[in-house]
Amino acid sequence: MAATSHPLASIAAVDVLKAGGTAADAAVAAVATLCVVEPAMTGIGGDCFCLVAKPNAPVWGYNGSGRAASAATTERMLAAGLPRKIPATSPHAVTVPGAIEAWAAILKAHGRFGLDKVLQHAIRHAENGFPIAPRVAADWATMVDKLTPHAGSVKHFLVNGKSPEAGHVMRLPALSATLKAIASGGSKAFYEGAIAADIAATVQAAGGLLAAEDLARHKGDVVEPISTNYRGLDVVELPPNGQGLTALVLLNILEQFDLKSLDPMGAERLHLALEAARLAFGVRDTHIADPAWMREPIAGLLDKAFAKKLAKLLDPGKRVPLPKSPAPSSDTIYLTVVDRDRMAVSLINSLYSSFGTGICTEKTGVMLHNRGTGFVVEPDHPNTIAPGKRPMHTIIPALAMRDGRCTMSFGVMGADFQPMGHAHVITNMVDYGMDIQQAIDAPRVFYVDEVTEVERGVPQESVAGLKSRGHNVVLRPLPHGGGQGIVIDWEKGNLIGGSDPRKDGCAIGY
Structure with missing residues (x-):
């Protein structure tokens, strides 16, 4: 089974599984496809994190995030007049893209195929064209002003200066050529040679510091996952520099309350979730860093x-x-695949903000992420920018384990919202007995500074209850992120998939 945020990606994963590939092969095929068909959310110019669970083996984790330029220092950013948080469209927000190296590492450790085979769906869609899906079109339409100042972005991601409409068949020939080079030359073709030179030249032309040497020395890391037990369920995340720790702290706080006795959509439950999140995110912003x-x-x-x-x-x-x-x-894609041998892959790949910095290489069609905005520019802070340092990262894949076996692979998109989304799904299932689709579907709440944003579907009496508790409540015009999940029913031998209606995607099994 595969659950992704776009049907073409889910199909790519299932095709690779049917061809004899593992869940790892299928996951990389799916994420590469998403980098083509959902380009505002993800791309090969971004970062990647992954968790892999296999029966009778420790959970394997991979940190595929890139590092700051070797010339990037807090003092230099202060001298340039940057604010405490690096602006999302600043060329200084471009760190080394770690995704391609991570894909190669995932395949080497857990796959049967190489990049040459698993990139074929993505190459075909980029070269021959793909129809723009409704949610993709809606996201793209809001980003025209961000793309317009950059020649490469106008060339590759606008159609006569406008965003493509739903149903428009979009072709990305430069990205197709870049993917072909990676398929034939491996990840080295991305981090050395013409593609790396084009990335560095593009960033430097915009005023940034990233150099070809920074790309050439990039390498991701196999890392030991972290976990907490929530009412008998082990929830597994990747360690910092990601914010998975935030989700675990949030669950630890919520475990102190009898949520099961509360209405799942009632004001008291939502209030506790919001207040616990504010505490957990306070922990994140104080402590999490490289x-x-x-x-x-x-x-x-x-x-x-x-x-x-x-x-x-x-x-x-x-x-x-x-x-x-x-x-x-910020925006992201999350996907999960489980194969016949019950290897479960939980993978997330992101440009951070929609279309990242908005800066795209003109020759090679690589949209560059803005992960550097995860740093702060504050000399005494553990997360301040420094040469070769990784920023605090928002994207977090997750697993749920019971008695040493993976029972669920899941993730929730939506930048800062993601730990709240993980806690939302877990508490919906553990405390309220929802299935994976119900847990994903349920209306969400989160906050922006002093404003509490609720999705459509939150009962009016709950909104009133939140207001009476001191929340400044507004209706959120767009949904809080998206989510995908696959539950493994070991007793019945089945897989149960859920896919978020907030996105265009689907879960497909066979």
């Missing part, structure tokens, strides 16, 4: 005693002053 720079040990932040102290700060009856979180502002 692990080499973190000052607080992860074990201490995951300690249940620490969560109990945090939970005591909450008031079920009202909103109280707590640490603030940055506003959600």
